[in-house]
Amino acid sequence: MASCFAPGTFLGPNGTAAIPAGWQAAWTWYYNAMWKTHIAPTAKVVDSAVMGNGSTVASGNLAMAVSWPWAISTYGGAADKSGNYAAKFSKWDIAVLPTYGGLTTSPLDATTFVITKASSHPDAAFTAMTAIMADPSLQVAYGGMPAARADQQAWFSQFDQYLGKIFPGNTVSWSVLQEMENYPSNPSPEADVPNFQKVISLTAGFYGKLQTSGNLNLTSEMASLQASIQKALEQASLTSNP
Numbered sequence: 001m002a003s004c005f006a007p008g009t010f011l012g013p014n015g016t017a018a019i020p021a022g023w024q025a026a027w028t029w030y031y032n033a034m035w036k037t038h039i040a041p042t043a044k045v046v047d048s049a050v051m052g053n054g055s056t057v058a059s060g061n062l063a064m065a066v067s068w069p070w071a072i073s074t075y076g077g078a079a080d081k082s083g084n085y086a087a088k089f090s091k092w093d094i095a096v097l098p099t100y101g102g103l104t105t106s107p108l109d110a111t112t113f114v115i116t117k118a119s120s121h122p123d124a125a126f127t128a129m130t131a132i133m134a135d136p137s138l139q140v141a142y143g144g145m146p147a148a149r150a151d152q153q154a155w156f157s158q159f160d161q162y163l164g165k166i167f168p169g170n171t172v173s174w175s176v177l178q179e180m181e182n183y184p185s186n187p188s189p190e191a192d193v194p195n196f197q198k199v200i201s202l203t204a205g206f207y208g209k210l211q212t213s214g215n216l217n218l219t220s221e222m223a224s225l226q227a228s229i230q231k232a233l234e235q236a237s238l239t240s241n242p
Contacts (some may be wrong), residue, residue, distance in 0.1 A: 001191075007186050011193045109190065
């Protein structure tokens with residue numbers, strides 16, 4: 001979420017922990033949106049029936065959301081036993097992210113297929129991978145927009161056919177996805193850092209606090225997060241340099 005404001009990394013100069021100013025601004029905005037202006041749902045609200053018990057967009061009660069393209073297939077909610085959908089809304093579209101500090105940045109979530117040396121069925125895995133890449137309908141089922149520009153229009157067309165059954169007559173501005181590819185968050189929010197899983201766990205805990213407690217001192221909480229990440233980086237350094 002913070003990388004929608006500005007790119008950054010927890011890895012500062014000389015391997016020390018750092019929290020980019022853009023991320024601090026993002027978290028402050030998000031926290032205030034939940035607890036002061038009440039324009040964003042807290043964790044309790046997200047998990048409520050009003051917000052579809054976690055299916056916020058599909059609930060029909062959320063005006064806007066930052067989302068990945070592969071999540072679009074969930075907007076209509078779940079199909080019934082006959083495969084029919086009863087979407088809570090009929091018209092929607094996608095748009096570019098607002099700028100922060102005059103700059104546009106878009107977190108890029110990329111999926112890469114990897115067949116490891118230890119795979120028991122490398123040939124079958126390769127066949128499955130190439131089948132997905134060659135079949136537009138399978139690409140739609142997989143969800144992510146193809147990275148290859150030559151494959152994107154077919155993906156849009158196939159997705160329109162799929163969505164047409166759920167949102168008849170709705171038109172989606174797919175070109176927005178292509179435009180946002182020109183403004184990827186760099187560094188990527190998924191870029192590696194030492195002790196990656198620990199850092200991710202610490203971040204998740206921090207987000208949990210933001211979403212569940214309305215009386216936090218954000219300055220103190222962000223300082224605490226940075227200190228914890230610093231310890232995680234130091235642990236990684238000790239492990240790699242015994």
